[in-house]
Amino acid sequence: MPSLSSISLPALQDGGYLQHIPSLNRGLQLALKSNVTFFMGENGSGKSTLLEGIAEKCGFNIRGGNRNHNHNTGHRFNGYQSDLAPYINLAWSPQGNRRFFYAGGEFF
Template sequence: MYLKRITLEKDKNIDDRYPFSIPVIKRLEQLDITSNVTFFVGENGSGKSTLLEAIADKCGFNTAGGGRNNYFEVHEAQSALGDYITLSWMPKVTNGFFLRAETFHHFATHIDSLDGGDLSYGGKSLHHQSHGESFLSLFQHRFHQQAIYLLDEPEAALSPQRQLAFLRILDDLSANGDSQFIIATHSPILLGYPEATIFSFDDDHIQEVAYENTDHYQITRYFLEHRERFLREILKDE
């Protein structure tokens, strides 16, 4: 494990404008990372992706998606929080990747613009693979040991079966401690990875939660076990 701590620099001018209009970000002081695999969970707008993007910015990764050597621009891809946080490392690594599901198309176009870029991803352009295939191709061919990987909703392109395939890749890379993952996700499948730390961004503060206590697990389980009753409750006429 490499990244140990994320600290908000309180001595800098912090007001109520974005990103500090997000309660979780405004209240952030210090977040200790204790596992090779860490998940950020919470409703949209809770701040999990904002913090993940800021970490990517401080790592020197392209905040539009990619690593240190991937230069392309996407509108509104800059981090508003990166200048306000400090990362503590032991040891520091410079290898890694930031995945933004919403801008992956732009990353794929960037790779196609490089000479022989498609050869690094199974000999086939990422644009010539299905969305799910291209994500798995990225994980299989671009992710290696001794690196940190920051993934924002990787399940967006992955079927349940491919989410399980991704878990195997994640385990192969992180089990011996040579790679670290921080993942913002809504997937109850990914959250089930054993011995991962899960931080919830709901209720306006960050707190560690057990897998079984996440809304993702509880709602999914209740739906699967009581589907007809669940649907009657949410679909009934008011």
């Protein structure tokens, strides 16, 4: 099973709230080299926004649960979607495990 190896995001000039998140608005390049990655920061720093975008790109319901509880009604989830997901690019390594745990919610 592949594992997430990198996350990239271009500079955001969407005119919306995303361009006002300093940790995301200038773009992002993250190489994930460990089996465990922690996102830490102040409230409002973009942690949940980033994780929800990643979750949606992976087919998870960003309201919680797992892929077996996705309540999918097409590409987006019942009117609740990540505004960041369309901009995120994910790269996968051929080895590893595609599992997520989000302490502020319930992606598994």
